[in-house]
Amino acid sequence: MRYEEYNLEDLFLLAKKGDGTAFEHIVRQTEKQIYNLSLSIVKSNEDAEDLTQETYLRLWRSLPDYKGESAKSYIFRIARNLSIDLIRKRNRTPGSDTVILTADGEFERDIVDHDPDIRPDEAFIRRLTIETVRECISALPPPMRELIVMRDIDGLAYHEIASILEIPEGSVKSRLFRARERLRALIIEKNIL
DSSP states (O other): OOGGGHHHHHHHHHHTTTOOOHHHHHHHHHHHHHHHHHHHHHOOHHHHHHHHHHHHHHHHHGGGOOSSSSSHHHHHHHHHHHHHHHHHHHHHHHTTTOOOTTTOOOOHHHHHOOOOOOOHHHHHHHHHHHHHHHHHHSSSSSHHHHHIIIISSSSHHHHHHHHTSSOOOOHHOOOOOOOOHHHHHHHTTTTTT
16 A cells, blocks of 8 residues: 555545554654644744644544544644643743744744755855744744744645634635735845845
């Protein structure tokens, strides 16, 4: 059986029947996106890694209840809810703080352009631009940052984001427009455009 040929929904159905290999393929297909989503909310590499693992643990436990809805929305909703729960818990804990995303974080590597034909001076300018954009994304309020990451970095469709956030697709589009405008203003403020 070639699991690479199965789409996510089929893998979910196989994993629901107890197929561990199908579950491993679910993890491989989604772990970077789940990590990015968690990171966009909690802004801590370590927390995002823990939340990614917790997401898959919760997914495995909840598979018997999976009713065939959008698999991507199902797993993203688990990750989002766990991340928000951690933020709420952190906000209730006196003296807790948020670790800022480091320069060598996974999030940054996802938006770096690896062009082998680029000249060193162009690569340096591109690198500075990417770092600035990353800083501007990190400076966005969490709901805006979350939308930018889901749509523009992870490439989720509007209907998938709507399902994850449990809001109408039109609301996703208008909120994403505002988030992009806010990001654009931050980038212009940094004088890179």
